[in-house]
Amino acid sequence: MDVRQLQVSAIKNGTVIDHIESKNTFKVANILHIEDEHQLVLVGVNLTSGNLGKKGLIKIEGKNLTQDEANKIALIAPDATLNIIKDYEVIEKKKVSLQDELIGIVKCFNPNCISNHEKVRTRFYVERKDLPRLRCHYCERAMEREDIELL
Amino acid sequence: MVSLKDRDIISFRDFTKEEILYILSLSKEMEEKAHPDLLKGKVLATLFFEPSTRTRMSFESAMKLMGGEVIGFVDPGATSIAKGESLRDTVKIVAGYASAIVVRHFLDGAARLVADTVGIPVINAGDGSNQHPTQTFLDLYTIHKTKGTLDDLAIGFIGDLKYGRTVHSLAYALAHFRSYMYFISPPSLRMPPDLLKELSERGVKFQEITSLEEVSDRLDVLYCTRIQKERFADPIEYGKVKGSYHLSKATLDRSKVKKTLKILHPLPRVDEMDESLDETPYAVYFQQAHSGIPVREAILASVLGVKELD
Numbered sequence: 213m214d215v216r217q218l219q220v221s222a223i224k225n226g227t228v229i230d231h232i233e234s235k236n237t238f239k240v241a242n243i244l245h246i247e248d249e250h251q252l253v254l255v256g257v258n259l260t261s262g263n264l265g266k267k268g269l270i271k272i273e274g275k276n277l278t279q280d281e282a283n284k285i286a287l288i289a290p291d292a293t294l295n296i297i298k299d300y301e302v303i304e305k306k307k308v309s310l311q312d313e314l315i316g317i318v319k320c321f322n323p324n325c326i327s328n329h330e331k332v333r334t335r336f337y338v339e340r341k342d343l344p345r346l347r348c349h350y351c352e353r354a355m356e357r358e359d360i361e362l363l
Numbered sequence: 364m365v366s367l368k369d370r371d372i373i374s375f376r377d378f379t380k381e382e383i384l385y386i387l388s389l390s391k392e393m394e395e396k397a398h399p400d401l402l403k404g405k406v407l408a409t410l411f412f413e414p415s416t417r418t419r420m421s422f423e424s425a426m427k428l429m430g431g432e433v434i435g436f437v438d439p440g441a442t443s444i445a446k447g448e449s450l451r452d453t454v455k456i457v458a459g460y461a462s463a464i465v466v467r468h469f470l471d472g473a474a475r476l477v478a479d480t481v482g483i484p485v486i487n488a489g490d491g492s493n494q495h496p497t498q499t500f501l502d503l504y505t506i507h508k509t510k511g512t513l514d515d516l517a518i519g520f521i522g523d524l525k526y527g528r529t530v531h532s533l534a535y536a537l538a539h540f541r542s543y544m545y546f547i548s549p550p551s552l553r554m555p556p557d558l559l560k561e562l563s564e565r566g567v568k569f570q571e572i573t574s575l576e577e578v579s580d581r582l583d584v585l586y587c588t589r590i591q592k593e594r595f596a597d598p599i600e601y602g603k604v605k606g607s608y609h610l611s612k613a614t615l616d617r618s619k620v621k622k623t624l625k626i627l628h629p630l631p632r633v634d635e636m637d638e639s640l641d642e643t644p645y646a647v648y649f650q651q652a653h654s655g656i657p658v659r660e661a662i663l664a665s666v667l668g669v670k671e672l673d
Binding site for chain 1: 374376449450451468469470471472473475476490491492493494555557560561
């Protein structure tokens with residue numbers, strides 16, 4: 213068996229989130245609330261990767277990502293790939309991608325925005341997907357990646 | 364054909380150049396001819412969560428000049444809001460009493476939230492430091508009227524460019540008209556960086572500077588704003604920038620401005636513009652304030668769907 217494959221064990225059915233920028237791996241783990249999982253969860257950091265140098269990887273047995281989780285991962289780790297595993301085989305592989313509009317998953321960075329004062333679900337338009345830039349539906353301010361805070 | 368029937372007037376992001384020109388043409392028509400019965404039977408609710416003189420009174424006057432009625436409040440302390448009612452609940456109730464709502468609020472995005480909540484047209488009369496679109500329509504109307512065009516003008520913005528919502532709205536609108544913009548402010552009151560980035564992406568040419576003298580001979584229009592004490596959390600910070608600029612007839616005579624320069628100001632002024640300017644041909648700010656009536660008549664008539672261009 214290839215030694216590289218031994219770095220993180222395989223899962224039977226579930227999701228593998230690969231190509232996470234290594235330093236963001238635990239942020240992604242938080243998004244997925246892995247502490248609440250009852251089945252196997254494997255988290256790897258500082259794994260060797262051609263493109264990223266060092267990468268992070270998370271494998272979760274029995275997990276299907278929700279759309280909100282996929283959007284949140286795309287904000288924190290825009291280069292991540294999702295692998296859907298069935299019977300130890302990758303049956304689908306895709307890059308994470310932001311939807312055009314994000315509802316209720318990001319906090320507006322503007323303290324004077326009405327969305328930080330009234331009970332209202334936040335709403336952002338995605339103006340750029342690779343290096344995420346979001347514009348608030350309410351106050352119209354644009355947030356760059358470093359300003360983004362997840363709810 | 365352009366129609367703004369049932370539309371909300373929240374931000375210049377929502378308008379095409381064609382729609383902007385449509386409102387300006389309709390404003391001219393309103394100024395030239397009275398329409399005393401146009402809004403008979405219509406009721407405008409004016410909800411002012413922040414103080415206002417010109418905007419509120421010109422909306423009321425515009426409505427009444429067209430035969431409509433006005434309800435509303437200027438002191439939220441005397442309403443259910445003081446009992447802790449949410450903005451959304453307040454406006455849901457008001458929407459049952461009126462044909463359209465005008466709202467001014469101290470929080471950015473409040474007008475958009477109101478528009479999302481009710482089914483009648485909502486007009487933003489200023490939301491925090493975000494936008495003040497009806498002021499911008501009358502600024503554009505005044506520039507067009509006094510310069511004969513909106514195209515290819517060199518426009519200086521001076522004063523509080525960070526918190527000044529009229530500046531944000533106007534710069535965004537003028538991006539449709541190939542303006543060259545000079546942003547003149549103390550370093551701590553510069554234009555928000557995300558807005559500058561957006562202007563740049565829309566192809567606007569601009570410069571940020573700290574002194575008017577550097578560009579005074581190039582300007583066709585100077586848009587002056589007040590340093591807004593109420594937007595500063597820290598009075599010491601306000602103290603540092605208050606009085607940064609003081610325009611007077613003498614300073615303009617010295618700085619070799621174009622004879623055709625026009626100076627606008629959304630008013631109220633404090634000490635940034637001396638009264639010695641008032642009688643000079645540069646000053647158009649009182650004319651600008653008076654344009655509030657025909658421009659707001661045009662906006663009300665078009666969103667209420669009773670007026671389209673003749």
